[in-house]
Amino acid sequence: ILNVEQSPQSLHVQEGDSTNFTCSFPSSNFYALHWYRWETAKSPEALFVMTLNGDEKKKGRISATLNTKEGYSYLYIKGSQPEDSATYLCAPDRDDKIIFGKGTRLHILP
Amino acid sequence: DAGVTQSPTHLIKTRGQQVTLRCSPKSGHDTVSWYQQALGQGPQFIFQYYEEEERQRGNFPDRFSGHQFPNYSSELNVNALLLGDSALYLCASSALGQGNSEQYFGPGTRLTVT
Numbered sequence: 001i002l003n004v005e006q007s008p009q010s011l012h013v014q015e016g017d018s019t020n021f022t023c024s025f026p027s028s029n030f031y032a033l034h035w036y037r038w039e040t041a042k043s044p045e046a047l048f049v050m051t052l053n054g055d056e057k058k059k060g061r062i063s064a065t066l067n068t069k070e071g072y073s074y075l076y077i078k079g080s081q082p083e084d085s086a087t088y089l090c091a092p093d094r095d096d097k098i099i100f101g102k103g104t105r106l107h108i109l110p
Numbered sequence: 111d112a113g114v115t116q117s118p119t120h121l122i123k124t125r126g127q128q129v130t131l132r133c134s135p136k137s138g139h140d141t142v143s144w145y146q147q148a149l150g151q152g153p154q155f156i157f158q159y160y161e162e163e164e165r166q167r168g169n170f171p172d173r174f175s176g177h178q179f180p181n182y183s184s185e186l187n188v189n190a191l192l193l194g195d196s197a198l199y200l201c202a203s204s205a206l207g208q209g210n211s212e213q214y215f216g217p218g219t220r221l222t223v224t
Contacts, residue, residue, distance in 0.1 A: 004152075032211060043114070043215040044153075044200070089152055093211055097166045098143070100152035 006090055006101035013080045014109050020076040021104040023090030027071035032093040035064055035075055038103070039086040047075075047088075080108045112137060114203050114216035122222045123191050131186040131219045135203030141165075142184040143213065144176060145200040153200055159184050160206050188221075196223045 004025045013019045023033070032051045036044040048057040053068040061078045077084055087103040115134045123129050135142050141160045145153035155168035159178035173189045182203075188195055198220050202213035 034211075034213070036215075043217050044202075046212055046214065049212050091152075097155055097158070097168070098211075098213065099155060100145070102150070102152045 004101040010105040012107045018078045024072045025092040029094045030068050034091040036089040037086045082108050116216040120220045128189045133201030134183045136214045139203035139205050141204045141206035143202045144186045147198040191223045
């Protein structure tokens with residue numbers, strides 16, 4: 001069974017501060033890692049798909065890194081804004097089966 | 111370009127009943143995956159359909175079945191509903207035939223079993 005862990009479960013960050021959180025997963029049979037942002041009452045939105053060890057992706061103020069050998073990925077948010085408040089889900093893709101973590105719930109404080 | 115659509119939005123059923131949920135994929139996508147998201151959990155993979163066949167399946171009982179139609183739309187059927195089946199059911203589409211596993215999610219169907 002693939003065990004995906006995200007930490008922390010919940011995070012409160014002051015507007016303007018930067019933050020990061022972690023996704024860890026078994027590194028065997030790895031194919032890709034997906035990050036999603038899920039705002040309340042909306043559909044999960046794809047942020048990044050990463051496949052190679054050492055991959056680094058960036059989208060505006062959000063970036064992610066991937067270490068497939070040790071089985072972890074970091075998501076960074078620079079200069080947090082209120083619109084960043086959401087649940088961030090990571091999902092490793094193993095044998096074409098995407099398994100989601102429970103997510104990190106990010107609250108941006110004004 | 112329509113995104114992923116799901117119907118109905120909300121549904122209330124009684125224990126023992128059967129339910130059918132529907133999903134239309136994003137234009138150009140050929141693969142549909144279904145997920146169950148219970149409160150406080152991440153989405154749990156139910157199964158994936160590609161070329162009208164179940165391609166992968168998660169750890170769900172046979173009460174959960176599905177179908178994909180020639181136009182790539184899909185249905186999720188759940189028989190003999192249990193209270194524990196109450197959840198948000200998400201459908202996601204991707205273009206597996208083009209080697210792209212990036213998934214686009216629909217808004218979900220909220221199922222309540224009483």
